[in-house]
Amino acid sequence: MNDFSLRVSKNIYIKAISHISNQKPLSEEWFEEPIFYSQKYVRSIEPDYKEYFSLLESRRMGLILKRALVTAINVTRKSKIMNPDAIITGTGLGCIENTEKFLTALIKNDEEMLTPTHFMQSTHNTISSNIAINFKCHGYNSTYSHCGTSFDSALYDAFIQFQLGEIHSALVSGQDELTPDYFKLLKKIPYLKNVKVCGSEASVSFMLSDEENGENIAKISDVILLNKPEIKKMLGNLKCNLSEIDAIVVGNNGDVENDEIYNNFINIFDVHIPVIQYKQIFGESYSISGLGLYTAAEIIKKQKLPVINNYGGKINKVLKKVLFYNHYQNKNHCLILLEML
Amino acid sequence: MDELILELKKEIIEALNLEGMTPESIDENASLFGDGLGLDSIDALELIVLLERNYGIKLENANEGKEIFKSIRIMADYIKQHRTK
Numbered sequence: 001m002n003d004f005s006l007r008v009s010k011n012i013y014i015k016a017i018s019h020i021s022n023q024k025p026l027s028e029e030w031f032e033e034p035i036f037y038s039q040k041y042v043r044s045i046e047p048d049y050k051e052y053f054s055l056l057e058s059r060r061m062g063l064i065l066k067r068a069l070v071t072a073i074n075v076t077r078k079s080k081i082m083n084p085d086a087i088i089t090g091t092g093l094g095c096i097e098n099t100e101k102f103l104t105a106l107i108k109n110d111e112e113m114l115t116p117t118h119f120m121q122s123t124h125n126t127i128s129s130n131i132a133i134n135f136k137c138h139g140y141n142s143t144y145s146h147c148g149t150s151f152d153s154a155l156y157d158a159f160i161q162f163q164l165g166e167i168h169s170a171l172v173s174g175q176d177e178l179t180p181d182y183f184k185l186l187k188k189i190p191y192l193k194n195v196k197v198c199g200s201e202a203s204v205s206f207m208l209s210d211e212e213n214g215e216n217i218a219k220i221s222d223v224i225l226l227n228k229p230e231i232k233k234m235l236g237n238l239k240c241n242l243s244e245i246d247a248i249v250v251g252n253n254g255d256v257e258n259d260e261i262y263n264n265f266i267n268i269f270d271v272h273i274p275v276i277q278y279k280q281i282f283g284e285s286y287s288i289s290g291l292g293l294y295t296a297a298e299i300i301k302k303q304k305l306p307v308i309n310n311y312g313g314k315i316n317k318v319l320k321k322v323l324f325y326n327h328y329q330n331k332n333h334c335l336i337l338l339e340m341l
Numbered sequence: 342m343d344e345l346i347l348e349l350k351k352e353i354i355e356a357l358n359l360e361g362m363t364p365e366s367i368d369e370n371a372s373l374f375g376d377g378l379g380l381d382s383i384d385a386l387e388l389i390v391l392l393e394r395n396y397g398i399k400l401e402n403a404n405e406g407k408e409i410f411k412s413i414r415i416m417a418d419y420i421k422q423h424r425t426k
Contacts, residue, residue, distance in 0.1 A: 115386070
């Protein structure tokens with residue numbers, strides 16, 4: 001394993017975040033008053049899309065494209081970066097709803113008379129390209145589809161592009177929709193079979209920049225993404241000592257096998273460290289790690305812990321460094337270190 | 342003819358996902374493309390598929406579409422003359 005952290009020299013800042021999820025959309029209300037679900041499957045709460053585009057403009061967009069565009073519009077407005085150097089999207093399933101419509105029509109019409117719209121907008125990279133068309137961005141445009149580390153891969157790419165000096169701003173997002181039929185299929189395979197939190201959807205956009213100013217939310221100090229690493233060695237390569245970390249955000253979801261990996265990770269740290277299990281709020285989805293990083297960033301911004309934590313009571317220390325950890329089926333593992341500005 | 346126009350309007354609203362529009366809000370004499378409904382080339386492809394699937398009309402020459410898709414009334418008139426189902 002290379003010591004990548006030695007090559008980390010540039011600071012990268014989160015300038016704005018926006019989400020559409022199973023919580024109140026485009027809002028930070030979930031941090032203080034999350035909505036808890038007992039159902040096994042919950043779709044996202046939609047904002048009023050008419051505030052963002054006309055019916056004629058949005059009529060060809062599936063839900064995932066509308067969500068992606070609205071969160072993208074929000075972070076461009078908040079950050080005032082209207083034309084980012086890179087648009088990088090992580091999505092596990094891509095435009096699955098349009099794919100289903102297209103394939104259903106294919107069967108129904110005996111492979112004849114297929115309409116173009118659902119086909120055109122059924123690919124994974126439709127999301128990034130749709131955002132680019134909307135903002136007239138002709139720069140770097142990429143899509144990562146790596147199941148539960150799709151968002152992490154997108155962020156890692158942005159991180160490297162920044163380090164190489166190729167870009168100075170990037171819109172990085174995690175986007176996944178989950179249809180009722182696909183949820184039924186996922187419930188039959190290990191991914192969701194034994195999960196206790198709800199199956200959900202995620203749309204979360206981050207605007208990143210290497211420009212330091214008072215309006216930034218947090219600094220991304222390090223990103224490490226590895227396949228089948230030794231976790232302790234991976235943590236050893238992180239750009240800080242473990243004793244400096246003030247809180248950790250992890251993805252326990254009630255599946256014993258999944259949680260064992262997170263629990264082993266938690267046990268490496270001091271027993272008193274605050275642990276936040278964000279999937280208790282946002283549920284499980286291929287791109288849910290984007291909402292995990294969002295949780296970590298909000299902790300730094302608000303200097304508070306969300307309701308779901310092991311700490312109890314009020315925290316009376318400055319939360320300078322928060323570590324986010326994600327793994328997908330104990331194969332790909334990602335660490336993202338955020339720091340207070 | 343009026344029944345066919347109403348049916349066609351409903352089918353176009355569904356096929357092109359014209360959310361918020363009703364058959365009453367669409368002028369059957371207005372242009373479908375450009376200033377009228379504001380449809381585009383992808384919609385033209387959807388309309389070609391609609392004609393074949395619902396009325397058994399297969400347009401051999403794409404240029405025919407330019408005339409047929411001028412308005413819903415002209416489209417309905419063409420369907421009335423050429424439908425096979």
